Amino acid sequence: MSHTSALFTDFYSLTMAQGYWKKRLNRRTIFEMFFRRQPFGGGFSLFAGLGTLLEKLQNFSFTQDDIAYLKSLGLFEGPFLSYLEGFRFTGSLWAMDEGTVAFPQEVLIRIEGGLIEGQIIEGLILNTINFQSLIATKTARVWLASDQGRVMEFGLRRAQGADGAMSASRAAFIGGAAGTSNVLAGKEYGIPVMGTMAHSWIMAHAREEDAFQSYADIYPEQPVFLIDTYDTLKSGAPNAVKVGNRLAAQGRNFGVRLDSGDIHYLSVEVRKILDAAGLTKATISVSNDLDESIIQALTDAGAPIDSWGVGTQMVTGGTEAAFTGVYKLTARDNGAGKLVPTMKCSDNPDKTTNPGIKQVWRIKDAQGMTVADVLGLDDSANPETVERGKQYTFWHPAADYRHFYHILEGEAEPLLKPWMEHGRLLRRFPSLEEIRLLVRSGLESFDNSYKRFLNPHVYKVSITERLRSLKLELIKNYLGDL
Secondary structure (H helix, E strand, C coil): CCCEECCCCCHHHHHHHHHHHHCCCCCEEEEEEEECCCHHHCCCEECCCHHHHHHHHCCEECCHHHHHHHHHCCCCCHHHHHHHHCCCCCCEEEECCCCCEECCCCCCEEEEEEHHHHHHCHHHHHHHHHHHHHHHHHHHHHHHHCCCCEEEECCHHHCCHHHHHHHHHHHHHHHCCCEECCHHHHHHHCCCECCCCCHHHHHCCCCHHHHHHHHHHHCCCCCEEECCCCCHHHHHHHHHHHHHHHHHHCCCCCEEEECCCCHHHHHHHHHHHHHHCCCCCCEEEECCCCCHHHHHHHHHCCCCCCEEEECHHHHCCCCCCCCCEEEEEEEEECCCCCEEECCCCCCCHHHCCCCCCEEEEEEECCCCCEEEEEEEECCCCCCCCCCCCCEEEEECCCCCCCEEEEECCCCEEECCEEEEECCEECCCCCCHHHHHHHHHHHHHCCCHHHCCCCCCCCCCEEECHHHHHHHHHHHHHHHHCC
């Protein structure tokens, strides 16, 4: 388990931390992470990166070199730097299970601990969760667009640096990719490694047919031939058929890959060529800067494609630069040992936060389908509950007039669970394969209207009456002080 430097934080976190230390404000606090809008204009997101975060938090500290660097800045006092030498995360962390389908305004992570440690870990939390959640969500969209087909992540060469490539491979596997071209990710995370050949393999041989035959000789278990190096229909496909017939005579199968041109037209024509040669079991794989929109168009058109290689658009987020996760203080010790709620007010209602210590419940109907999510107060002295058979009034998070009544027919599942206490992991973290299964079962519990790409239905995320009353009271108090 490798060390993570606590310098991986925003500079203002350290300047504020010194201020908290000097003013003796390092008391118990609650910070929460949530996000503000769905990426890609979609109807859902996946919460990802928790496993990476938990591992890093357990080893998050300042080395002597780190302290020496901070000293060289001339801004931090010696006693405060001595304090940082012993810095560790010693708080508690509650979070949704990694792979949970998530929505704006919902608490993804809740941190309880000293003000200083809660502030310093902000950058680590947001960096880890925002990126992996973005990539996992993108991959889930690609996987759904492929009609839940076989998607291979081929993005290493286009990812944002080495860490971006590793994190993207991990998140993409969670989101639905069947495997990765990233060999190091295969070793570190146990993800199946996959790949075919590059055009350089073809061009390194005098004849295209020889390149295919040579590859089949070296790798006899279902080789995949890249057939668009020279001419897909006049050269690549016919040469693949020649080698494929030899393989078929030996009881072996093969596949071909298209990486350029009109993928729909070429896949249909290549399928005709393969079938005419009696090679009906030969598979067709495609790549070439694919995204969910292109893949959905191809599946809707009935293109005869067996697997998809997706790189750039999946590991970079494509059209979406970042996940909109934020991290806010929601409760603090008032100096007398009591946690009191706090919130950010804003002229923009979407940026006005929900105060207090909160839980998120996922409400299902009698058939087990998801109906709505509700945020309520989770103060240990008087926590709210959401119970089957009772009628509730749930309010829009903006705390305005919008609300609905609901009689709970199914389960109300609390989504936030304890993962760390006193800086230590409380239980075994699930494998990536287990997280993938959670993603799939979670997506199945939502109506397809939330998962469509064009104008998805907006899922209800609400707050309880009690939380709404607290929010309105604090807004009134804050505005009354102006």
